[in-house]
Amino acid sequence: MAKAPLRIAVIGAGLIGRRHIDCVRDEPGAALAGVVEPDQRVAAAVGETGVTVRRDIDALAAAGPVDAAIVATPNAAHREGAMDCLRRGWAVLVEKPIADTPEAGAEIVAAAKERGAPLLVGHHRRHHDCVAVARRLIAEGGLGRLAAVSVQWAARKPDEYFAQAWRMSAAGGPVMINLIHDIDLLRHLCGEIVGVTAETGSALRGGEVEDSAAVLLRFADGALGTITLTDSALSPWSWEAASGENPGIAAGGQAPYRLMGTQASLELPSMRLWRADHAGADWSTPLECETVPSRRTDPLPAQLRHFIAVARGEALPLVGGEDGLATLVATRAVIESASTHKTVRLGGGPENQPVGERIG
Template sequence: MSKNFAIAIVGAGLVGRRHVVASRTLRDVDLIAAVDPSAQGHAFATENGVPCYDTLDELFANQTPDGIILATPTTLHVEQGIECIRRGCPVLVEKPIAVEASDALSLVREADRLGVPLLVGHHRRHNPIIRAAKDAIETGEIGNVRAVHVNCWFYKPDEYFDAAPWRKKVGAGPISVNLVHDIDLMRHLAGEVVSVQAQSVRSERGFENEDVAAALLTFETGAIGTISVSDSIVAPWSWEMTSRENPVYPPTSESSYMIGGSHGSLSVPDLRLWTHQDGQRDWWTPISATAMKCGASDPLVNQLRHFADVVRNGVAPIVSGWEGLRTLQVIEAIQNSCKSGRAVRISPLNGLGGSKQAAG
């Protein structure tokens, strides 16, 4: 009988704890250690019956995990990721992969150089809803994707910011904290983004960061995408409140994504496929929706199972380091466009030199 897949969790915060819960549901995955210097981290590790180390050095001196999950602050991802990779240990790093794309590139290239698997925790791609939507698009159910709209509106209470004052600072607004999830799914469902034009509005609560932003995205296919995000709007239209993915968010019956094609349209996450009768493609012809079916499973569990499959069986990562880097490029371009008021082109990764302002 083969040995179980042994993992260590680095960072025992909210996200790290969710990974621990996910690991407990898989019989062939063993949590063998945690890394977190805080008293809370050590207490959590004790509750779960595993040792807790203050540093990665201490972990590797005492344990040999098959894989590491990095659920630490984004500022630590590159340094810690490279340390794991240079020890030959595969890594699943939480999103975003890094603070800046140029730093993420060094991590991704090091993983490639040493041949060590590097995955990024854009877990929504592992949701059966997204798999069904992706299959419908790829099999031509809606024809050519022409436009995508994503809504990401919700209201974070004041105590959310008071509990962690860094959330009020520049760089900690909803563009960086929340939009990275939705941008990754836009790329996954509609293709690569080649340019963005964005605008943001300063926090109404007086914080240093933005609380409303919107962006127009151009995809390499010629499709257009629009996305709007706010953490200060009372609304039901966000992935968190429509997907039923995480039970801490009260569910609604709304959708947050609309994908428009030349032969039909798809709303997500309710997976309603809209087409005209008899394929007429005529606005005078009645249009109706068919509810697509898909199973239900925890994407974090699916992601962890996939991580084990990548490491043990050589399966290609669904979200590789390069994928995480491309998503971060788009986020950077949105931030730069908000600052400059100009359109920003996104450089190809084979010659990454950062995002560039478009002429004119």
């Protein structure tokens, strides 16, 4: 017997919220239960597509049954929206970051546990097949021991992107909007981050929030990583440009991730693997390049299908609340390190909730 579609509401109809709305409408296993958007201008635009838009969650709940909700509001409103949905017993997919502060994120995690409600955090890059293949390759020793990681995220956001005031506030900078994706993916691929040293700059845009960052990471197994970030430069080096996952960002085809091991190195998301044809190779050995097979995946629909399975109790979250909280803590450490000019040491992961500690 076919299962009834999961009735999913979308809370927030901004850029990512509208993409979630489209995914829900296109997914046979889901039915759009409604949309919440308090901004009348945005609500009117979404309503023109035939979607019923409510001003708040109370009005949405009064209009009909809801099984689950996707919280896609601005970062600072994640806690309020997620907590409201969890109190109603709905399964919740909260967009990244889980909240704007670790304290607010911890409240969401506690509420989900108390209610026994499924909670998934929207770090959608983990749903790329190439990520699953790369993680398996690393875990099986395909690169040898990981020595270093290099990541670049550089793009020039259009001026109209900043028309919404919150994107020029502390919660709306590229560290919390963009870099958090890379922090999460590196945790997923390389293990827990135990040390963060960073510098940020705002000279290009001149606002209160950063427009660029340079980050040094230390992983629990001793590997080091660097991330260069800016949302003010024209470049082909970003995950979105390389993967084609965001239709609003032009394809660049250049791999922004390089994972370097003692036996081989891997580019992502292109899955180009560089290695020698014999053991004991060194810098005098010519390297061979091959492309590791992986399926092309649209991660947002894949994440939605996973959320439906999680909401029905058929799967465990790929990114649960505690996992999303650990990523938030590591990302906030970038901002803390940049503001104090000190290294921030992190201890643990989702099993042992990390707490930032500055090293003088």
